[in-house]
Amino acid sequence: MCAHLSEKSPYKIADLSDSILYLNSDQYFQGYCVLEYKRHVKELFDLSEEERIDLMAHVCRAAKALQAVFSSQKINYELLGNQVPHIHWHLIPRFNTDPAWPNPVWSRPHPPVTLSSQEVQKRIKRIRECL
């Protein structure tokens, strides 16, 4: 993931100084984003207090934008890292009409839904405008 972090990714929404916000390439869950911390850190408690405060402010800024854009019922915030032990937040707008509701998204295996480049850019633009 450290290597994956890319300024040039077509999924990049915004550089938030300590982290980068991306649209998830799989949009089976509409508006699903990933906020990746730039520095390689494994656990939330490995950050300094100041770093944690900044990161969580960015998590909230992104989550609030997602709710404003998608009018979701709830935002899901998940920091897992079992497969990629580098801090990255899954930020997922949830709807009472989505296919896994009210269960966690992981309860619903599915083939990825990839949008066209045009649709990706349109979705990113809407999120950027609310950040």
Add this chain to the structure above:
Amino acid sequence: MCAHLSEKSPYKIADLSDSILYLNSDQYFQGYCVLEYKRHVKELFDLSEEERIDLMAHVCRAAKALQAVFSSQKINYELLGNQVPHIHWHLIPRFNTDPAWPNPVWSRPHPPVTLSSQEVQKRIKRIRECL
């Protein structure tokens, strides 16, 4: 959940001023805890900055204690609230030997594993000592 919050729960580990840390009654995933915010708030971004800073400090304190007690590979931090829209963090020590590894715990439906009162108290005591 607001009503469920109980000072007298046998699963209560600690009162952290703004929140209460409980051992999850289902211990299929060893050490699984829930940190419940006392005040009824739905989204992380609905907290004031000061409240969010305090809460995340408590989340980290609990997560660090869980890692110290269980020597887990990773802590999973999840704030969902689709079913109960009141801030509560799922804090789950994960092991490369656990039945869902490396996938999220929600990928593994299972009957709940309930410990005896004695085992619950023993586990709580170990976590309290590392808080």
